[in-house]
Amino acid sequence: xxxxxxxxxxxxxxxxxxxxLKCEQHLGHNAMYWYKQSAKKPLELMFVYNFKEQxxxxxxxxxxxxxxxxxxxxxxxxxTLQPEDSALYLCASSPGGGGTDTQYxxxxxxxxxx
Amino acid sequence: QQxxxxxxxSLIVQKGGISIINCAYENTAFDYFPWYQQFxxxxxxxxxxxxxxxxxxxxxxxxxxxxxxxxQFSLHIMDSQPGDSATYFCAASMGSGGGADGLTFGKxxxxxxxx
Numbered sequence: 358x359x360x361x362x363x364x365x366x367x368x369x370x371x372x373x374x375x376x377x378l379k380c381e382q383h384l385g386h387n388a389m390y391w392y393k394q395s396a397k398k399p400l401e402l403m404f405v406y407n408f409k410e411q412x413x414x415x416x417x418x419x420x421x422x423x424x425x426x427x428x429x430x431x432x433x434x435x436x437t438l439q440p441e442d443s444a445l446y447l448c449a450s451s452p453g454g455g456g457t458d459t460q461y462x463x464x465x466x467x468x469x470x471x
Numbered sequence: 472q473q474x475x476x477x478x479x480x481s482l483i484v485q486k487g488g489i490s491i492i493n494c495a496y497e498n499t500a501f502d503y504f505p506w507y508q509q510f511x512x513x514x515x516x517x518x519x520x521x522x523x524x525x526x527x528x529x530x531x532x533x534x535x536x537x538x539x540x541x542x543q544f545s546l547h548i549m550d551s552q553p554g555d556s557a558t559y560f561c562a563a564s565m566g567s568g569g570g571a572d573g574l575t576f577g578k579x580x581x582x583x584x585x586x
Binding site: 361390392398400401413415449457460464 | 475477503505507512513514515516517520522560562564572573574575576577578579
């Protein structure tokens, strides 16, 4: 499971803080994704990057800001979050170029907003 | 609006029994249907997937049954084992779009296999 790594694994932040989540994939993939996993709710797609270009923003509030500097790295910048943003944030990657490509998930970052 | 509905929310099965999880979708543009397995502290991992041009796909003890007209698909786990205890998610995407497509997930089923 070292194909997709996420740091930090746990993060506690106040509503006025600014923090960033990092995802790195070692699989040579070209597509990367951010998902949000909350209790009692389906995994929610947040952002999709394909060949470093953002191809989907699933109506995510602007307090979440993604960045994809290259096809191996994906960041999620967080600022002025709300307590309801507390969740497990999952990064995934896929070879890219096709929706039937298997998506490989990282272990997630457990975020708590106080 | 939930586009993929999954049931049951939780399931307890005796060792050696058959575990069955059901999903229904609304968007007829979906044409790729994977199932993911998630253990505590881990990210989801692909278990098995199907395209709508076939009605069934089997890999070892895991089988997907697909009913295109009813817009339903299900996961069957034969000879369920304690190691199968996990959360299972069905998902769907428009796989033929040509680009990278995010997955639309069901809410998940927490499966417990009792020894």
